[in-house]
Amino acid sequence: MTTSDAYAAPIAEPLFEGDTGKYSLQLRQLLVRLLRGPYLDGSIDAAAWQLLLDQQQTITDYFSEIFLSLSLDMDRKIAMLAPVHIEQVHTAPIAPRRPLKRDETLLALRLRLLLEQQSGSGADAVASRSTMHEILAEHRQASDRDDKRFAESCDAAIARLQSLRLLTGTELENEFRISPALAMALPLGNIQDIPRYIAAIDANEPALNLAADENDELAEQTPELVQE
Numbered sequence: 001m002t003t004s005d006a007y008a009a010p011i012a013e014p015l016f017e018g019d020t021g022k023y024s025l026q027l028r029q030l031l032v033r034l035l036r037g038p039y040l041d042g043s044i045d046a047a048a049w050q051l052l053l054d055q056q057q058t059i060t061d062y063f064s065e066i067f068l069s070l071s072l073d074m075d076r077k078i079a080m081l082a083p084v085h086i087e088q089v090h091t092a093p094i095a096p097r098r099p100l101k102r103d104e105t106l107l108a109l110r111l112r113l114l115l116e117q118q119s120g121s122g123a124d125a126v127a128s129r130s131t132m133h134e135i136l137a138e139h140r141q142a143s144d145r146d147d148k149r150f151a152e153s154c155d156a157a158i159a160r161l162q163s164l165r166l167l168t169g170t171e172l173e174n175e176f177r178i179s180p181a182l183a184m185a186l187p188l189g190n191i192q193d194i195p196r197y198i199a200a201i202d203a204n205e206p207a208l209n210l211a212a213d214e215n216d217e218l219a220e221q222t223p224e225l226v227q228e
Contacts, residue, residue, distance in 0.1 A: 027055060031062060034070070034081055038164045039181040042077030049077055067091045076180035103136055103157040106201055108166065108186060109194050110135045115178045116191050127167075129174040132158055139202055 015025060023031070030051055033040060042049025052059060052072075060070050068081045083093040100108060111127060118125035127135075133154045144150055158176070161167045166185060167176040 023058075026051060027058070030055075031059065034059070034063075034079065037081060038166075039078055039080035039179075039184070041179070041181065042079065043180075049079070052079055068093070071184060073180070073184050076183060078181045078184055080181065080184055100160070101157070102201060103139075103153055104160045106139050106198060107132060107136060107157045108161060108182065109198050109201075111161075111166070111178050112182050112186050113191070113194055115180070115182055118178075124170075125178040126170060126175055127178060128172075129155075129158060129176070132176075139198070 015021070015028075021028065030040075030048055033048065040048060040052065042052070056070070056072075063070055063081060067084050067086065069084050070079065071082055072079050084091075111125075111132075114127060115125045133151065136154045136157065137150075140150060158167065162169075162176070164185070166179050166182045168179055170177050
């Protein structure tokens with residue numbers, strides 16, 4: 001029996017009083033990590049990634065029971081959960097995340113472009129705080145003339161992407177690594193579509209369906225990505 005097989009084998013002793021579960025401690029811990037999200041980075045935790053691959057069917061089956069699908073990016077070694085959409089009561093995500101606001105979305109889209117530009121280089125894609133402020137300054141609305149509030153809004157957008165672990169810290173205080181998970185968080189069919197999404201947001205058009213077919217025109221969507 002391999003180590004990963006042992007992780008999936010039924011437990012011999014309960015882990016706590018009243019425990020009726022059958023999964024090992026390690027497998028349960030992995031399930032909790034995926035539920036907590038926002039993603040699992042296999043390049044950082046190789047053991048968890050291997051366990052996920054070895055027990056992928058078991059894990060997929062478990063999450064299917066609670067209307068969640070497991071998505072894997074094998075190249076970037078990223079795993080995350082996504083809610084399935086069923087028009088039935090009591091099928092919504094247990095703890096839905098707050099949609100991204102305008103500045104958060106613009107920053108995420110621009111960082112997605114930077115991530116793509118760095119792909120294949122072998123180096124992490126990084127962005128400094130000042131660079132991200134400059135990025136958002138390019139999309140600053142004409143009516144926004146309060147510099148202090150604008151700077152606070154920029155920092156808030158950065159903090160939100162940090163909370164989602166789409167930006168992670170580096171050795172430098174104000175420099176951040178752009179997580180490969182951003183490619184899955186913004187599931188674009190064509191990276192070349194990003195500029196038109198950005199232009200539409202700048203024009204204050206309705207929120208966009210980033211998962212629309214590549215032949216579709218810009219599609220209206222309820223504010224799941226952009227929320228004023």
